Amino acid sequence: MRIRRVALAVFAAGLVVIMTGAAGLLLTRHGSAARHPAPAGVGAMPAPGGPIVAPPQSAEPRPVARPVSLSVPLIGVHTRLITLALTRDGSLQVPATTSVAGWFAGGPRPGAIGSAVIAGHIDSYRGPGVFFRLDELRPGNRIYVRRSDRTTVMFRVTAVHRYLKDHFPTQTVYGATPDAELRLITCGGAFDDATGHYLSNVVVYATEAN
Numbered sequence: 001m002r003i004r005r006v007a008l009a010v011f012a013a014g015l016v017v018i019m020t021g022a023a024g025l026l027l028t029r030h031g032s033a034a035r036h037p038a039p040a041g042v043g044a045m046p047a048p049g050g051p052i053v054a055p056p057q058s059a060e061p062r063p064v065a066r067p068v069s070l071s072v073p074l075i076g077v078h079t080r081l082i083t084l085a086l087t088r089d090g091s092l093q094v095p096a097t098t099s100v101a102g103w104f105a106g107g108p109r110p111g112a113i114g115s116a117v118i119a120g121h122i123d124s125y126r127g128p129g130v131f132f133r134l135d136e137l138r139p140g141n142r143i144y145v146r147r148s149d150r151t152t153v154m155f156r157v158t159a160v161h162r163y164l165k166d167h168f169p170t171q172t173v174y175g176a177t178p179d180a181e182l183r184l185i186t187c188g189g190a191f192d193d194a195t196g197h198y199l200s201n202v203v204v205y206a207t208e209a210n
Contacts, residue, residue: 064153065149065151067103067118070146072137072144073142074141075137084105098124098130101130103116110147115181115182117182117183118184119184120185131186134202138160140157156207161202162201163201164199181205
């Protein structure tokens with residue numbers, strides 16, 4: 001899957017966006033089996049790559065254990081979580097497969113203060129990806145993150161938004177928060193066959209349930 005460059009958000013005397021233009025998780029698909037069949041001779045699904053916007057790295061200590069799995073029962077998501085880091089150009093890695101989601105290890109851990117970020121692909125030419133049904137979530141739905149110390153933190157969805165990639169609200173999604181929050185991000189909206197990209201991003205906002 002091809003990823004296009006987007007703006008980076010960093011902390012410098014507070015959160016400052018140092019680049020303008022398109023931002024957001026630019027996950028794409030190569031087409032589903034039904035609507036966008038794979039070209040003849042295609043073998044294993046190519047690994048996605050390329051830069052996406054990276055959340056600001058947290059300067060605060062992490063009092064909670066690292067996340068190891070994600071469960072969203074309403075939409076049938078049960079996946080282990082891989083660790084996502086930054087690439088050499090300072091952008092965020094994406095999962096190399098559509099079957100698992102990834103957690104950005106440079107930001108807050110789920111359950112710590114701030115916006116924890118989990119990203120996943122919507123699909124590929126082979127079929128649905130881990131976040132294929134992400135846009136079906138609604139406020140009040142539950143999200144569970146299992147951690148390495150065998151504790152589980154529960155979040156409740158507060159909002160689900162779709163943003164055109166050219167108008168991705170970087171600070172809203174990745175900015176500092178006074179409580180423990182979670183962002184699930186994938187692609188969505190219309191699919192442009194000419195470019196091989198979705199035109200929008202789906203972002204699920206959730207807050208830790210007390």
